[in-house]
Amino acid sequence: MMPSLEIITPKNLNDALNLLSSKEKDIHIIAGGTDVVPGLNQESNRFKDIRLLIDINRIAEVKGIKTDKEKISIGAAETFSDVLQNETIEKKFPLLWKAVSTIGSVQIRNRATIAGNFVNNAPCADTVPVLLVYNATIEIESQSSKREIGLNDFLSAPYKTKLNADEIVTRINIPIPSNEFAGDFYKLGRRRAVAISRITLALLMKSNDRIIDEIRIASGAVTPIGTRFFDLEKFAKGKKADDEFMKELSGKLGEQIIQVTGLRWSSEYKLPVVQQMFYQLLKGIER
Amino acid sequence: MIEIKFILNKKHVSAKIESNIRLIDLLRDKFNLTGTKEGCGVGECGACTVLMNGRAVNSCLVLAAQADESDIVTIEGISNGDVLNPLQKNFLSHGAVQCGFCTPGMVLSASALLDQNPNPSEEEIKESIAGNLCRCTGYKQIIDAVKETAKELNQK
Numbered sequence A: 001m002m003p004s005l006e007i008i009t010p011k012n013l014n015d016a017l018n019l020l021s022s023k024e025k026d027i028h029i030i031a032g033g034t035d036v037v038p039g040l041n042q043e044s045n046r047f048k049d050i051r052l053l054i055d056i057n058r059i060a061e062v063k064g065i066k067t068d069k070e071k072i073s074i075g076a077a078e079t080f081s082d083v084l085q086n087e088t089i090e091k092k093f094p095l096l097w098k099a100v101s102t103i104g105s106v107q108i109r110n111r112a113t114i115a116g117n118f119v120n121n122a123p124c125a126d127t128v129p130v131l132l133v134y135n136a137t138i139e140i141e142s143q144s145s146k147r148e149i150g151l152n153d154f155l156s157a158p159y160k161t162k163l164n165a166d167e168i169v170t171r172i173n174i175p176i177p178s179n180e181f182a183g184d185f186y187k188l189g190r191r192r193a194v195a196i197s198r199i200t201l202a203l204l205m206k207s208n209d210r211i212i213d214e215i216r217i218a219s220g221a222v223t224p225i226g227t228r229f230f231d232l233e234k235f236a237k238g239k240k241a242d243d244e245f246m247k248e249l250s251g252k253l254g255e256q257i258i259q260v261t262g263l264r265w266s267s268e269y270k271l272p273v274v275q276q277m278f279y280q281l282l283k284g285i286e287r
Numbered sequence B: 001m002i003e004i005k006f007i008l009n010k011k012h013v014s015a016k017i018e019s020n021i022r023l024i025d026l027l028r029d030k031f032n033l034t035g036t037k038e039g040c041g042v043g044e045c046g047a048c049t050v051l052m053n054g055r056a057v058n059s060c061l062v063l064a065a066q067a068d069e070s071d072i073v074t075i076e077g078i079s080n081g082d083v084l085n086p087l088q089k090n091f092l093s094h095g096a097v098q099c100g101f102c103t104p105g106m107v108l109s110a111s112a113l114l115d116q117n118p119n120p121s122e123e124e125i126k127e128s129i130a131g132n133l134c135r136c137t138g139y140k141q142i143i144d145a146v147k148e149t150a151k152e153l154n155q156k
Helices: A013-022 A036-041 A080-085 A087-092 A094-101 A114-120 A127-133 A230-236 A243-261 A267-286 B023-030 B086-093 B103-116 B122-128 B140-155
Strands: A006-008 A027-030 A052-055 A065-067 A071-075 A137-141 A146-150 A155-157 A168-175 A182-189 A197-208 A211-220 B002-008 B011-017 B049-052 B055-058 B071-073
Touching (some): A027 A036, A127 A211, A197 A267, A230 A243
Parallel strands (some): B002 B071
Antiparallel strands (some): B002 B011
């Protein structure tokens, strides 16, 4: 049974921010609702104290996808189906397109939103690793302030972010990577549709004559939250991407994941899969 | 209580509702449209699929209040009076209905697909119903029924 609560659907951002700044009761923002509604219905601890929902779906400032030469700007409440229909995303951000196409089902993608995925910040959030390797930044507004921060700095712990109670994520901005970057996204779930990811990996790399110029690596589901591996990226820079090095890098990625998570009952089978799949991703883009 | 107005199966309707009920609760309990089924209640099985502004959605994941000003179609609204929708007819003739629990959701997912893509490949049909579980048919009869419907619609 759902807790009793109120829902308000503001028509503009200012009205929504006003409501949030009043801080009268426990307020939660809802857009697609694919996490919030079942959470409320199952009386999940994360949602049981909510007394007011603010539905942001009718707010123009958090909708629409805009493209210019340097970046794409995606409204926070754009659904995954909207993202899949955008040609620039399909062409310039193939990893994002691929990750989004694996999420849930048609029904889920028709409701769930791009910002909902990382504001909820589940360990298995499929778009987080790809948004991390694309160096996505997010715009956040409150009644009194406006800021833009890197997604990597925004995510703090499982189901926790640095979003303040009076703030709304309004847009996601992603710089368009140069054509020299190649990359791929890998997801392992228990079934093809509507599966919680067990492993996700995102890789973006720019190399010149097999010498790695820049590499960006991120994982999800096998780390407590979507995580970039900056140390590993530094280590790989300038190295020759031959078979031996790819194996070494894949081995080190596994070690770093174990360092973050500690040894778990599932490590025995997940670790070799992570290492092997990362190696396959590297091989795939070096071809 | 809040009042919402929306289009339900092509008719303008309004309802006074509590803010904390879901679209599926509104459809089944207030409008007695019990063709929409609740399976898992968390968006995994697709039995509660309805069309919202032409798109397939899980009505267990949408709050009733969010349906305000929208266009909702349930399985009850997909036929033309007593004349079955071609999808319904082909589901019957292909043996795509066994226990029937998944059928309303399957038909609506397939209907949303054919509205957007009148000539889908088998892969596209599978993708469109990937969020609808069926424990009886093994899916083949359902996919065949959708294929046949697409073929008929394209011949017209």
